[in-house]
Amino acid sequence: MINERRRGSGDYDRGGMPFAFNIAQAAAENSFYRKAVWTGDMLQVTLMSIPVGGEIGLEMHDDVEQFIKIEQGCAWLETGDCPGNMKKQRIRSGYAVMIPAGTWHNIKNACRVPLKLYSVYAPPKHPFGTLQKTKREADI
Numbered sequence: 001m002i003n004e005r006r007r008g009s010g011d012y013d014r015g016g017m018p019f020a021f022n023i024a025q026a027a028a029e030n031s032f033y034r035k036a037v038w039t040g041d042m043l044q045v046t047l048m049s050i051p052v053g054g055e056i057g058l059e060m061h062d063d064v065e066q067f068i069k070i071e072q073g074c075a076w077l078e079t080g081d082c083p084g085n086m087k088k089q090r091i092r093s094g095y096a097v098m099i100p101a102g103t104w105h106n107i108k109n110a111c112r113v114p115l116k117l118y119s120v121y122a123p124p125k126h127p128f129g130t131l132q133k134t135k136r137e138a139d140i
Contacts, residue, residue, distance in 0.1 A: 012035060012036070012037060012129075012131065013036045013037060013038065013039050013128055013129045013130075014037065014038050015036075015038045015039035015040050015044070015128055016039075016040060019037075019038055021037075023045075023118055024071050026047055026118075027047050027048075027069075027071040027072070027116045027117060027118045028071055028072055028116050030047040030048070030049050030116065031049055031114075032047070032048075032049060032131060032132060032133055033048060033049060033050070033132045033133060033134050033135050033137065033138055034046050034047070034048050034126070034130060034131070034132040034138055035047045035048075035130070035131050035132075036126055036127075036128065036129060036130040036131070039124050039126070039127075039128040039129070039130075040124065041123070041124075042122060042123050042124075043120060043121060043122040043123065043124065044120070044121045044122075044123075044124035044125060044126060045118060045119070045120050046118065046119050046121070046126065046130065047116075047117075047118050048115075048116070048117050048118070048119060049114050049115070049116055050073075050075070050107065050109045050114060050115035050117070050135075051109065051114055051115075052109055052111070052112055052113065052114065053109060054108075054109050054115075054135060055106055055107060055108040055109065055135075056105075056106055056107045056108075056135075057106060057135065057139070058078070058083060058104060058105070058106040059104070059105065059106070060102065060103060060104045060105070061099075061101060061102075061121075061125060062101060062102055063101055063123070064101055064121050064122065064123060064124075064125050065098075065099065065100055065101050065121075065122050066097075066098070066099040066105075066119055066120065066121055066122075066125075067096065067097070067098055067099075067119065067120040067122075068096070068097040068099070068107070068117055068118070068119045068120075069095075069096050069097075069117060069118050069119075070091055070092060070093050070094065070095045070096075070097075070115070070116075070117050071093060071116045071117055071118065072093055072113065072114070072115065072116035072117075073092070073093060073109060073110075073111040073113050073114065073115035073116060074090065074091065074092040074093070074109075074110050074111040074115075075090075075091050075092070075107050075108055075109050075110050075111070075115050076088055076089070076090060076091075076107070076108045076110050077089045077090075077091045077097060077105070077106075077107055078104075078105060078106045078107075078108070079099065079103055079104065079105045080103070080104050080105075081102075081103070081104065082104060083104055086104065086106075090110070091107075
């Protein structure tokens with residue numbers, strides 16, 4: 001089970017207990033590439049900060065659906081059924097993106113400020129307490 005509680009991983013992942021917070025403010029203040037703030041058995045909420053010129057990277061999750069909300073900045077969203085057949089769309093603050101399982105996707109920062117967003121995965125994609133300062137750290 002992905003939701004194994006790893007004590008010592010920080011107080012930031014409140015998964016497994018009721019939790020209310022201002023997600024827009026938390027996303028805007030987040031400076032980490034990826035920070036899990038709530039990891040349960042059936043869904044996960046992460047905050048992300050994509051630097052100027054950065055991107056999430058082309059990926060596809062076979063068994064995970066994803067909801068992404070852009071809180072600050074603008075980006076290019078790429079989605080498709082295979083890497084060679086991608087649709088490109090400009091998105092910005094206020095946009096929500098729903099990504100079905102099995103869909104290739106990428107988000108590239110297209111502004112002169114860090115792209116701030118939050119992502120909801122169902123079921124969870126990352127281990128409880130995930131905290132990655134940079135994309136490079138996430139890719140290891």
